[in-house]
Amino acid sequence: MTISALDDALARLNAVVRPDGLGGQAGQPLATDLVAAVAAAFVDEVTTTGEVLLGHDRAALSSELAAAVVRGVQARGATIVDLGVCPTDEVRFASGRLSTPAVMIAAGPDGTAGLAFLRAGAGDVTLDASLGAVRDRAAVYLAEGLTPVPSPGGLREVDLLPDYAATLLALVDLSGIRPLTVVVDAGLGASAITVPAVLGPGAGPQSGPDAGSAPLPITLIPLAFGPDGEARQREIDPSDPGSLVDLRKAVVTHAADLGLGFDSDAGRCVVIDENGVLVDPSAVGALLARREIARARDRRPGTDIVVAHSLTVSLRVPETIEAAGAIPVRTESAPALLRERMREDGAVFGCGHAADYYFREFWDSGSGLLAALHVLAELGGQAHPLSELAAEFSPYARSGEISSPARNLPDAYVGIVEAYTGAADFDELDGLTVTGMTSADEPFWWFNVRPSQTEPLLRLTVEAATPAEMIRVRDEVLEIIRRA
Numbered sequence: 001m002t003i004s005a006l007d008d009a010l011a012r013l014n015a016v017v018r019p020d021g022l023g024g025q026a027g028q029p030l031a032t033d034l035v036a037a038v039a040a041a042f043v044d045e046v047t048t049t050g051e052v053l054l055g056h057d058r059a060a061l062s063s064e065l066a067a068a069v070v071r072g073v074q075a076r077g078a079t080i081v082d083l084g085v086c087p088t089d090e091v092r093f094a095s096g097r098l099s100t101p102a103v104m105i106a107a108g109p110d111g112t113a114g115l116a117f118l119r120a121g122a123g124d125v126t127l128d129a130s131l132g133a134v135r136d137r138a139a140v141y142l143a144e145g146l147t148p149v150p151s152p153g154g155l156r157e158v159d160l161l162p163d164y165a166a167t168l169l170a171l172v173d174l175s176g177i178r179p180l181t182v183v184v185d186a187g188l189g190a191s192a193i194t195v196p197a198v199l200g201p202g203a204g205p206q207s208g209p210d211a212g213s214a215p216l217p218i219t220l221i222p223l224a225f226g227p228d229g230e231a232r233q234r235e236i237d238p239s240d241p242g243s244l245v246d247l248r249k250a251v252v253t254h255a256a257d258l259g260l261g262f263d264s265d266a267g268r269c270v271v272i273d274e275n276g277v278l279v280d281p282s283a284v285g286a287l288l289a290r291r292e293i294a295r296a297r298d299r300r301p302g303t304d305i306v307v308a309h310s311l312t313v314s315l316r317v318p319e320t321i322e323a324a325g326a327i328p329v330r331t332e333s334a335p336a337l338l339r340e341r342m343r344e345d346g347a348v349f350g351c352g353h354a355a356d357y358y359f360r361e362f363w364d365s366g367s368g369l370l371a372a373l374h375v376l377a378e379l380g381g382q383a384h385p386l387s388e389l390a391a392e393f394s395p396y397a398r399s400g401e402i403s404s405p406a407r408n409l410p411d412a413y414v415g416i417v418e419a420y421t422g423a424a425d426f427d428e429l430d431g432l433t434v435t436g437m438t439s440a441d442e443p444f445w446w447f448n449v450r451p452s453q454t455e456p457l458l459r460l461t462v463e464a465a466t467p468a469e470m471i472r473v474r475d476e477v478l479e480i481i482r483r484a
Contacts, residue, residue, distance in 0.1 A: 009142035010135075013038070017135050019453070020126050020336040022115040030113050032068035033142065038115070039072030039103065040146050041137035045130055046101050046119050047078055050153075053102035053118075055083040055091035057190045057265045062105045065113055069103050074153035075146040082157045087190040087266030088116065089367035090164045096122035096363035097163070106265035122363035124336050165197040171361060172373035177380025179217040183259040183272075185224055185247040187236050191262035192225040194369055199376075218376070221254050223247060236261035238270050238281050238355045239401045248276035258379065258386045262368045268355040269368030271375055273386040282314035283393035285351030288374050289317060292349035292359065293324040306345045310338055311430055312353040312401070312448050312461045316393055332430040333450065339364045353401070353461070397470035399447075399462040404481050406451055406458045412484035416449065419480055431459075436473075443469040447477055 016022050016030060022038060024030040043052065052073045056062035070080050083094055088104050095102040095118045102118040117125035117134070125131050141147070182199070186192035199218050223246055237243045244261060251259040251272050259272035271279040289307050296305045305326040309317045310333040318328035326348075331341045333353060342350045342364050350358035350366075357371040358364055379386055406412070413432055420426075420434050427433040431450020438444050443465035450459050458481055464470035 005143040009139040035068035036072035037138040037141040043076040056105035077149040092365035189264035191266040281355040286320040286393040308347040308350040397467040
């Protein structure tokens, strides 16, 4: 092998290796030879059990990448345990339950795809923890070809969906809730399989003391549950109003109690109230935090309870955590970093800013469906509509996440610092957070500006005590960013 061949291989890999896995770029799907090389290197660097779990979502692209993963894993003598089509949180569940390393393939609607890697026990494999070594070893395989082993690995299939569903239902008590009509938009993603297993007719415990109990009093109205090819897969995203149009309309049309929208791998859940209005993901996060704190206190009375949250969630989230007698811990926005902080501090729950919620009792997994069960339990356990319930957790005005082209990031930061020096405090934990030094009789405000990890964009989030103050700050900052 020549040095130039190895350099070329590393250059190809560096173009797709992300801090927490592999990712393609718009219009440039991951190449299967790259995926096979990385899968082989993953076996060498991380696997100790001789087996690798594999799960993938419903996108057609996933099947090609899955075949590449199988080829790479088997070439290094490990056996693929194929979980089939499933959400990311089911793969984490399987890795935790079976104490086995795993690969999850999730493909988006724009031709991109991503691979996430887990060590045994559902621990993340990141650039700071083994992924760099996997990349470097994969470069050798890419340049030289996969090294054969005397006994290639095998393949077996495992269906963990019943265990996954039973585990979720054991974590959230839905017995006794009032009847609810729920619209679910699966976006042709993996939740089309898991939602019926957990909430549909016949769902519930299949064994144990509650086996054969009455079905849940939930009427499901499915959207985009069909097979691949029925319609273009769309990504449910709280920052993209266009992705929620069908869900919002269906909630109103069917006079439903709420709507639930899942992204392609079902890791995130968006909630729509009975009026077709998006419930701020921070409001959902605050509600879930309160429930998880109460659950932890019942199980471990007298101990300190920690909840982690990304720095761009609403101020209402840490306020709710403190009011419930727990300790809020502020983290960076990247999901892998939030989960890492959860593990370090023993947090019972983690709240992201984009409808992503993480649960310690579910292997620190971000589970859209587990979050949805908590919302159903809270809503079904009282008589008020969701809009009234959400209002308690949404007292402030928020801009949502606004993206702007990052033509000159340093100039944008300098302009912001110059504009607000003397009037605000600055924090550089993740991007730049600016908090107004307001008096007791002035409305508070803060904003965060941070670069996207995957696109040449700046993300702006603004929150203030009043809508007028939020709009004023938002427009001031956008003007600075767009003239930089």
